[in-house]
Amino acid sequence: MLVVENLSVNYGAIKALVNVSCRVDQGEIVALIGANGAGKTTILNTISSIVPAAAGRVLFEGEDITKTAPHEIVKRGVCQVPEGRRVFSKMSVLENLEMGAYIRSDKKGIAQEMERIFHLFPRLAERKKQLAKTLSGGEQQMLAMGRALMSQPRLLLLDEPSMGLAPMLVEKIFEIIGEINGTGTTIMLVEQNAHMALSIAHRAYVLETGQIVLEGPARELAENPEVRKAYLGE
Template sequence: MLLELNDLHVSYGAIRALKGVSCQVDEGEIVALIGANGAGKTTTLRTVSGLIRPQAGSINYKGKSIAKLPPHQIVSLGVCQVPEGRRVFTRMTVIENLEMGAYTRNDKNGIKEDLKKIFDRFPRLEERKNQLSGTLSGGEQQMLAMGRALMSRPNVLLMDEPSMGLAPMLVQEIFAIIKEINKTGTTILLVEQNAHMALSISNRAYVLETGEVVLSGPAEDLANNPEVQKAYLGE
């Protein structure tokens, strides 16, 4: 088991955001968290990243607890998040953003090699490498956010709403890239409003409702589940 969340409880003041969430991600999988807005999906990712401390429960990565570690240590262990809304550094160039992704590393040659790999995967970023990130389109910023996260050489990539605000054609492209990234050995925990797309590329999925896991199983089974179809797939 690569990543295991056990009985996580998180509150924002009086609001209970997570009420005992448990899920697991095995090496090499794409696992999706789906659910309505406010279900607790983003809170789950932010808790794994160390941005939020759980009140109770455990988070184990490679068998060791990471629940009390600061975010930069969690990144250096191999768990990195592509945040919702992309959050690129708008006043920095594309290449500066990518270099920021490697801030926990000091292997100059490795960083150079990884930059080349990112540009091979995202040719548009290479074309715009000296451009300020704030001038990129939404799709290009999403690619940059993914590239920046990959520069930390993650074992687990936490992806929060990668398709948000993108045109349908770009959504297809971004999901094809997520599949490619997974094929090259990166495990992915994916939070996504577009349940159709999320289930189409995932191995397994969990359905969250008001801070609790209400359904889980192979992605294909959930996609064919009448309850899921009615609530999340508009069928």
């Protein structure tokens, strides 16, 4: 579904990514793990065209989207939930979700998607008239995910969904990620909590200083002594 080929990205003189290649097959959850500054978010931002590639290319369903505008990438079926949630704080929960459907005009379909999101996230249904800035961190994360799902993505890019959340909420968020994947949405997941990421992913890539140093089935990486020592605290 998604192929990243020899991707290099620079921030001025800093090489953020160096010849990175990875792929996501339809129906998978693929995790990117690594230390802060390893380049995980940069991969997502380059797929979304928020950050330009210096070299290499990104293919989605066989088409080169490397130089495609960000809003066109959403129209093609790739949507990102950014690190830090980035909800529209002065808008209500309902308005945030409606913003997620900005590329759609099928009113009936939008209403059905809204119901599905309220089913996935009952807390949002209870708070739909509340301003987004009054929500807790976990509720804002649910809202950011719901907003992305309103565009009906075939590929969902999740950037640090558990950041700053209480352990109980982290488990809930990951449970919901599993549910979203179970209904047919393919997911690429960047996550600091390597243990949770590897427990839910089918495959994973380990990044260090802008390069992929390990890749394979998530279960195998979870048993890898280097990964356990570096990222699982063992």
